[in-house]
Amino acid sequence: MAITRKWWHDKVAYQIYPKSFRDTNGDGMGDLRGIISKLDYLKNLGIDIIWISPIYRSPFVDQGYDISDYYAIDPSFGTMEEFDELLTEAKKRDMHIVMDLVINHCSDQHEWFQKALKDPYGEYGEYFYFRKGVNGQPPSNTRAYFGGSTWEPVAGYEDLYYFHAYAVQQPDLNWENPKVLQELYTMINWWLEKGLAGFRIDAIINIQKDLDFPSYAPDGADGLASVVRMVESVNGVGEKLQDLKKNTFAKYDAFTVGEVFNMKREELEAFVGENGHFSTMFDFSANCLSDGPGGWYRNKTIAFDDFRRTVFQSQMECLDIGFLANIIENHDEPRGSSRFLPEHAQNEMGMKMLGTVSMLLRGLPFLYQGQEIGMTNCPMNSVEEYNDINTISEYRLALEAGLSEEEALEACYRFSRDNARTPMQWDDSSNAGFTSGTPWLKVNPNYTSVNVALQEKQEDSILNFYRKLIALRKSEEFRELFTYGDFHPVLEEETEILAYCRSLGQKKVMVIANFGKESAVISDDFFGDCRCLLTNDTVRISENRLTLAPAQVVVLTK
Ligand code: GLC
Ligand code: CA
Numbered sequence: 264m265a266i267t268r269k270w271w272h273d274k275v276a277y278q279i280y281p282k283s284f285r286d287t288n289g290d291g292m293g294d295l296r297g298i299i300s301k302l303d304y305l306k307n308l309g310i311d312i313i314w315i316s317p318i319y320r321s322p323f324v325d326q327g328y329d330i331s332d333y334y335a336i337d338p339s340f341g342t343m344e345e346f347d348e349l350l351t352e353a354k355k356r357d358m359h360i361v362m363d364l365v366i367n368h369c370s371d372q373h374e375w376f377q378k379a380l381k382d383p384y385g386e387y388g389e390y391f392y393f394r395k396g397v398n399g400q401p402p403s404n405t406r407a408y409f410g411g412s413t414w415e416p417v418a419g420y421e422d423l424y425y426f427h428a429y430a431v432q433q434p435d436l437n438w439e440n441p442k443v444l445q446e447l448y449t450m451i452n453w454w455l456e457k458g459l460a461g462f463r464i465d466a467i468i469n470i471q472k473d474l475d476f477p478s479y480a481p482d483g484a485d486g487l488a489s490v491v492r493m494v495e496s497v498n499g500v501g502e503k504l505q506d507l508k509k510n511t512f513a514k515y516d517a518f519t520v521g522e523v524f525n526m527k528r529e530e531l532e533a534f535v536g537e538n539g540h541f542s543t544m545f546d547f548s549a550n551c552l553s554d555g556p557g558g559w560y561r562n563k564t565i566a567f568d569d570f571r572r573t574v575f576q577s578q579m580e581c582l583d584i585g586f587l588a589n590i591i592e593n594h595d596e597p598r599g600s601s602r603f604l605p606e607h608a609q610n611e612m613g614m615k616m617l618g619t620v621s622m623l624l625r626g627l628p629f630l631y632q633g634q635e636i637g638m639t640n641c642p643m644n645s646v647e648e649y650n651d652i653n654t655i656s657e658y659r660l661a662l663e664a665g666l667s668e669e670e671a672l673e674a675c676y677r678f679s680r681d682n683a684r685t686p687m688q689w690d691d692s693s694n695a696g697f698t699s700g701t702p703w704l705k706v707n708p709n710y711t712s713v714n715v716a717l718q719e720k721q722e723d724s725i726l727n728f729y730r731k732l733i734a735l736r737k738s739e740e741f742r743e744l745f746t747y748g749d750f751h752p753v754l755e756e757e758t759e760i761l762a763y764c765r766s767l768g769q770k771k772v773m774v775i776a777n778f779g780k781e782s783a784v785i786s787d788d789f790f791g792d793c794r795c796l797l798t799n800d801t802v803r804i805s806e807n808r809l810t811l812a813p814a815q816v817v818v819l820t821k
Contacts (some may be wrong), residue, residue, distance in 0.1 A: 309733030359460030437456030
């Protein structure tokens with residue numbers, strides 16, 4: 264496949280959740296100074312692109328994904344001068360900063376919405392979706408992502424509502440209004456002018472509405488139907504996204520990664536092909552395997568077979584089209600080790616295996632903060648210890664469905680977004696070296712044994728393993744192969760082995776991981792006189808027989 268080379272193709276990215284990364288002024292919340300102070304750490308890990316979750320001014324109802332001023336840094340993170348300093352310091356180290364772009368909705372505290380509330384039938388009312396009720400009921404029966412109706416009554420007006428796909432405090436912006444688009448494009452270009460490398464684009468598939476706002480057959484006891492039903496039933500988002508790209512990103516050769524769920528498979532090329540809406544988008548297909556029929560408490564454990572099949576399928580589908588962004592976890596997901604590894608492999612060795620399997624796939628690897636040291640889900644003693652708006656609503660949902668408090672808490676332990684949001688564990692001093700004050704969210708009690716400082720000292724730590732893994736991916740010898748090389752599954756007849764081959768010209772690399780509980784012995788001509796590039800254990804090859812311990816991964820070449 265002929266691909267036009269792009270500056271970002273061979274890069275490794277890292278997501279920072281700024282509120283939990285590093286606090287430098289003792290207020291218990293991470294800040295820009297904290298990020299600047301850790302740039303060398305990230306450089307040393309091999310990171311090129313840093314995506315920072317929202318740092319714009321926000322009331323933090325949804326942790327900054329509710330923006331009240333797109334042109335300002337929230338004071339809890341620091342100042343615009345500090346942000347500029349971050350850009351300069353990153354550039355010095357040949358690193359690229361990518362910000363979150365939250366433009367499906369803004370905060371109800373945004374000036375636009377405040378003006379709209381005062382005069383819903385005036386100019387700013389057109390910035391949002393205000394609708395009349397139907398027969399004394401909200402305009403339709405869709406359920407917001409965080410629970411409850413997508414329609415919120417407007418105070419002081421009879422029978423008038425506004426639409427929000429997420430929280431009540433996150434009104435959706437009207438993408439049918441050219442004025443809104445102009446405001447957004449101007450804002451995006453303003454940031455790109457500053458020297459941003461690009462954006463991670465939040466919740467973007469939701470911008471296309473069915474302007475009739477129909478009702479759907481209820482799918483829950485609340486009589487509502489998930490707003491996903493509407494998102495999946497509409498066409499035309501592509502035109503909006505092309506227009507967005509043409510007026511902003513394209514002019515700067517910016518890197519964009521879309522947060523896209525519910526895309527139609529046949530649209531893959533339109534999204535990430537040569538002239539796609541985005542540079543790349545996250546592959547969430549494996550994460551979605553846990554989705555139950557509604558509510559975290561009905562979520563499923565992922566079977567290895569499904570995991571392997573899904574990963575391979577995504578890889579194969581995108582092979583001749585473009586690049587996906589591969590993740591194990593992010594700020595909306597539980598820690599990946601608890602989700603994708605069988606219980607017996609939920610340990611250091613397993614985490615190294617999972618990291619290897621994910622990072623050497625075709626596509627852009629994104630690490631999430633703490634993944635490189637093996638941070639895990641955090642046990643909470645009660646629902647009060649959670650902060651996340653979505654977790655609270657999922658907890659309630661579980662109780663309403665008749666689960667006990669203990670069971671509801673267990674569902675949160677498995678799937679809460681706060682699992683990934685607990686403070687980064689830097690060392691074994693109090694609060695894991697994250698803050699000298701009181702952390703905004705509980706620190707995972709395992710910080711005394713899982714932290715950066717400790718792993719710096721251990722040669723075989725997860726952190727040092729990730730360093731080797733990234734170095735291998737970016738090595739002179741294999742960079743081309745891992746970036747542009749072919750992908751194909753191998754050893755599929757082995758029921759507990761995940762193995763694939765990457766190849767380019769004469770060069771060939773095989774990644775083989777044992778997800779099984781027992782040692783595995785595999786025969787293949789490839790093993791004959793091969794060379795091991797990386798493993799999390801000792802290599803055992805005799806003639807053409809390879810023996811893998813449980814949770815062992817090997818990366819071989821010939
Ligand atoms: C995205 C974000 C998530 C946020 C939501 C609403 O899914 O990743 O954290 O809650 O959008 O902005
Ligand atoms: Ca701080």
